[in-house]
Amino acid sequence: MASHAHAETLAVQEQFDTAAQQKDASGLGMWIFLITEIMFFGGLFLVYIVYRSKYPDVFGAASRSLNATIGAINTAVLLCSSFTMVLAVRAGQLGRRKAIIVFLILTLILGFVFLGVKAYEWNEKFQEHHIPGPSFLMEGVAEQGHAQLFFSLYFAMTGLHALHMVIGAGLLSVLLWQAWRGKFSAAYYTPIDMVGLYWHFVDIIWIYLFPLLYLIDRHGPKP
Amino acid sequence: MITAAVEQRETYLNASYGLKSWLLTKDHKRIALLYLGTITLFFFIGGVFATLIRLELLTPRGNLVSSDTYNKLFTMHGVVMVFFFLIPSIPATLGNFFLPMMIGARDLAFPRINLLSWYLLVIGGLFAIFAMVAGGVDTGWTFYTPYSTSYSNTWVIATALGIFVAGFSSILTGLNFIVTVHRMRAPGLTWFRLPLFVWAHYATALIQVLGTPVLAVTLALVFCERVFHIGIFDPALGGDPVLFQHMFWFYSHPAVYIMILPAMGVMSELISTFSRKRIFGYGFVAFSSVAIAVLGFLVWGHHLFVAGQSLYAGMVFSFLSYFVAIPSAIKVFNWTATLYKGSISYDTPMLYAFGFIGLFTIGGLTGLFVACLGFDVHVTDTYFVVAHFHYIMVGGAIMAYLGGLHYWWPKMTGRMYPEGWAKLSALVIFLGFNLTFFPQFILGYLGMPRRYHVYPDEFQVLHVLSTAGASVLAVGYVMPIVYLAWSLRYGKLAGDNPWKATGLEWRTASPPPPHNFDVMPVVTHEAYDYSTTVGEAIEVG
Numbered sequence: 001m002a003s004h005a006h007a008e009t010l011a012v013q014e015q016f017d018t019a020a021q022q023k024d025a026s027g028l029g030m031w032i033f034l035i036t037e038i039m040f041f042g043g044l045f046l047v048y049i050v051y052r053s054k055y056p057d058v059f060g061a062a063s064r065s066l067n068a069t070i071g072a073i074n075t076a077v078l079l080c081s082s083f084t085m086v087l088a089v090r091a092g093q094l095g096r097r098k099a100i101i102v103f104l105i106l107t108l109i110l111g112f113v114f115l116g117v118k119a120y121e122w123n124e125k126f127q128e129h130h131i132p133g134p135s136f137l138m139e140g141v142a143e144q145g146h147a148q149l150f151f152s153l154y155f156a157m158t159g160l161h162a163l164h165m166v167i168g169a170g171l172l173s174v175l176l177w178q179a180w181r182g183k184f185s186a187a188y189y190t191p192i193d194m195v196g197l198y199w200h201f202v203d204i205i206w207i208y209l210f211p212l213l214y215l216i217d218r219h220g221p222k223p
Numbered sequence: 224m225i226t227a228a229v230e231q232r233e234t235y236l237n238a239s240y241g242l243k244s245w246l247l248t249k250d251h252k253r254i255a256l257l258y259l260g261t262i263t264l265f266f267f268i269g270g271v272f273a274t275l276i277r278l279e280l281l282t283p284r285g286n287l288v289s290s291d292t293y294n295k296l297f298t299m300h301g302v303v304m305v306f307f308f309l310i311p312s313i314p315a316t317l318g319n320f321f322l323p324m325m326i327g328a329r330d331l332a333f334p335r336i337n338l339l340s341w342y343l344l345v346i347g348g349l350f351a352i353f354a355m356v357a358g359g360v361d362t363g364w365t366f367y368t369p370y371s372t373s374y375s376n377t378w379v380i381a382t383a384l385g386i387f388v389a390g391f392s393s394i395l396t397g398l399n400f401i402v403t404v405h406r407m408r409a410p411g412l413t414w415f416r417l418p419l420f421v422w423a424h425y426a427t428a429l430i431q432v433l434g435t436p437v438l439a440v441t442l443a444l445v446f447c448e449r450v451f452h453i454g455i456f457d458p459a460l461g462g463d464p465v466l467f468q469h470m471f472w473f474y475s476h477p478a479v480y481i482m483i484l485p486a487m488g489v490m491s492e493l494i495s496t497f498s499r500k501r502i503f504g505y506g507f508v509a510f511s512s513v514a515i516a517v518l519g520f521l522v523w524g525h526h527l528f529v530a531g532q533s534l535y536a537g538m539v540f541s542f543l544s545y546f547v548a549i550p551s552a553i554k555v556f557n558w559t560a561t562l563y564k565g566s567i568s569y570d571t572p573m574l575y576a577f578g579f580i581g582l583f584t585i586g587g588l589t590g591l592f593v594a595c596l597g598f599d600v601h602v603t604d605t606y607f608v609v610a611h612f613h614y615i616m617v618g619g620a621i622m623a624y625l626g627g628l629h630y631w632w633p634k635m636t637g638r639m640y641p642e643g644w645a646k647l648s649a650l651v652i653f654l655g656f657n658l659t660f661f662p663q664f665i666l667g668y669l670g671m672p673r674r675y676h677v678y679p680d681e682f683q684v685l686h687v688l689s690t691a692g693a694s695v696l697a698v699g700y701v702m703p704i705v706y707l708a709w710s711l712r713y714g715k716l717a718g719d720n721p722w723k724a725t726g727l728e729w730r731t732a733s734p735p736p737p738h739n740f741d742v743m744p745v746v747t748h749e750a751y752d753y754s755t756t757v758g759e760a761i762e763v764g
Contacts, residue, residue: 014738015330015407025332025406032398036436043440043470047455050466132453145460152453156444 011188023190030194034201037164041205044157048212051153055146060217062138062150065130067121071214074117075206081110082203089196092189100179100192107199108172111165118162125151157209164202171195234637234734249334250737255320256635257341258311263704265307265348268355270700272300276676277659277693280686285676293676294361295377301364306386307348309616310393310478313485314400314431315344317627318424320635322400324728325418327409327746329738332402340395347389354378354385363674365475368456368467372448380449383442390435390442393481397431400424409727411746418726418750419508423488426512430477430484430519438474441467465530472523480519482616483583484512486623487554490579493626494558496724497573498565501751504557511550518547525594529603537596544594551587555580570722571645575626578653579619586614589664604674607667610660618656625652625703632707633717637734640714644706652699658692725752 016022052059084106091099129137130151138147175195178184184192235252245253276296279287288296323331331337354360360382362371371379404425408417445467447453454460456467495502502508524532524540532540558580567573589611593599602608626649632640662685667673671682678686720729725748731740 013334015328015332015334021406025402028405029333029336029398029402032401032432036394036398036432039433040436040440043437043444046470047444047466050463051461055461132451143461145454148454148460149462152447152455156447156453156455 019187026190026194027197030197034197037201041157041160044153044160045208045212048153048157051146051149052216055143055149056217057220058141058143058146059150060220061141062147062154063213063216064218064220065128065138066154066214067124068214068218070117070121071210074114075210077110077114077117078203078206081107081114082200084110085196085199089189089192092184092192093186095184095186095189097179097182097184100184100189101176104172104176104179104192108169108176111169111172115162115165115169118158122155122158125155131155154213157213161202161205161209164205168195168199168202171198232732233736234732235737236734238737247338249330249338251319251323251331251334251337252635252735252739254334254337254341255316258315258319258344261341261345261348262308262311262316265303266700268352269300269303269308270697272296272303273693274697276300277690279676280678281690283678283680283683283686288676290676291361292359294363294674295359297674298360298363299355302351302360302382302386304616305364305478305482306389307344307351309482309620310389311344311396312482312620312624313489313627314424314427314481315340315392315396317489317624317631318400318420318427318485319396321631321728322421322424323403323407324731324735324739325421325726326404326407326412327727327740327744328403328407329740329743331399332407333399336395337399340392340399343392343395344389347385347387347392350381350385350388354381357381365471366442366445366467367471368445368448368464369458372445372456380446383445387439387442387446390439393431394435394439397428397435400428401432404428409744409746412727415506415509416746416749417509418488419491419502419505419512420485420488422509423484423491423512426516427481427484427488429513429516430481433520434474434477434481437470438478441470441474444470465527465532468527468530469523472526473520476523476526477516477519479612479615480515482620484515486579486620487512489623489627489630490554490558490576492724492726493572493576493623493630494561495751495753496630496722497568497570497576498562499568499723499753500561500565501749501753502557503560503563504553505749505751507553508557511553514550515547518543518550522547522594525599528596528599541594541596541599545591547594548587548591551583555584555587569646571640571642571649572626572630574646574649574653575622575629578649578656579622579626582614582618582622582653582656586611586618589614602667604672605667606663606671606673609673610663610667613660613663618660622652622656625649628703628707630722631728632710633721634728634733634735636711636714637717638710638714639717639721640703640710641706644702648699648702648706651695651702655692655695655697655699659689659696660692662686662688662692725750 012019012022016025084103088100088103088107091103125131129135132148132152132155136144136148136151138144141147172195175192178191235250245257248254275288276293279285279293279296285293319331319337323329357378360375360377360379362375362377362379366379366383404417404421444455448456454462456462456464458464491502491508522540522544524536525544528537528541589607593602593608593611629640629645632638666682666685666689669682671678717733719731719733722729727744727746730744
């Protein structure tokens, strides 16, 4: 095994020379991963732009059928979870094990609240026949197909976002377990930092989804 | 004396033994060999489909396979060759093996993610193989809607899932390369001292990272469309099938450059080494890779000239497509200029390199033909296009892949391949390739459409020529498998630097030790510094 002249006492993987280089590489890797995520969601945003510009009236009417209040509450929940995530990262920087655990748990809880509210909203759509498919019906709209497109996008985008939240919750759980076992210290908290970046990214996606899905053409006639 | 040294020394091959030591390895060199085995398997699966296609086309009637089977054959040939052979080919094998060594690193930045990439390719490949065994898929490798979403009764979902999963393999490889090049370079190895192979892989990685996610989401939408009928590409609900083509080609045109850019990187190494000369216009060659990567994202619309795209959009895309010729030509001219007054030797890798220059030039120049809006309307969906992209993707990418494989074979295995056989195979492949695909340019120009297995009698002579060429080509591709395998045991020992090349990868033993270098290198000179003696080029620090 090659001996590393600059190796520090911390867990530096053998391909790196120093802990700083390792941390740096992780950060860059995470940012590039987030860029791939932007391109991934970008495809859906593109589809949204195309059909909203093609069918602005139907998209407005369909958007008004969503419950903006619940959406706003959920946005607030998610923003709070980003705040607790930042506090977890800060606790990591300071190497405070208990604080890391507390803030990770809070972030997890807020994440699950968001998903719960989302599930409630999706369930509402089922009852209102706003699920794309043979029994789709949206009253007051002539172009049922175009309204379906809106809801297809609604489910595709919020569904993909929710999937990312579930993955995020899984990552938080792993962190929690690692924090419990005392893996993190002021010198090594990179995983918390990286999951933090991911969590904020998922949050930002929602920050775009919320107005694009809930808040367009709010003042048009109610369907 | 050398034999004794090789037997005693610890190499990446003998550092540990057993299946588990390979399947759970984090060593980029072993992972590269895993990829090598996997993509070789896929190459021959794709080759079997190609063989059946060429056999069917011997006669003007459809008398070997039914029309439905023929549709499946060309689809699966395309899917396997593009997504499971060409895209991983050079980056995942030669790139994986040599990128860390060329920059003087012990491994890639994320070895576990590197292993994960290989598993993703295998899982994706298993989906695709399942689809093939279960009954195949007949949409064409492009999965055009609405046929793929509403009408095809074949295994579209399994195949699309396979490509989706394999796409993440490509993304993670690209991510790994970018971080590695940024953060793992040896002391003194500045950006403009990097081998051009590294520049080419960096540019490739940019495309993999930025393009592949778009393909992933597009295929996910096709999946949703087939399963849930969400209507995004369904005109009945106001959706637009052509939107699929835009999204598909936004990835799949740059994907062509995922296949050719690493090949160009290999070319720069070969030309420089076997001319014993610094590459001419290093900076231009380096930036032309980046330029191709960037321009690649602006030209997808040239696949939609006859798809109802607006005429003005067509003109802009046509105009932009011409621009790709500039960085491509810069490379070809600079390689040629490197040869000038070089001390050229005609070893096998160099023969492949010469083959590449010839075939890529034809492929590239016919690319200008099809970029031309007016001419393209005439040859759209004909064998002219088929011949054009095979000249790039087979004539270009595979020639460079084989050239690179021969060039680095001594480093990878510690053994030389048999030079006589290797030269013969390079020649056979070059002749077989031209005989296969040159007649297809004429066929296409005369109006032979692609994806048809019944054709007018007057085309038969050219089709027979093409099939004859394919037989020669097949022999050429089987030969390296046989003699490279033979050389593993019987090839003569290579020594550390059989080509007297300057790259860092030649500064260590063949095969390399597990962490590549016994003493980590410090770089004091630019790449391709053939002016000084090899020993002085890099100080060992």
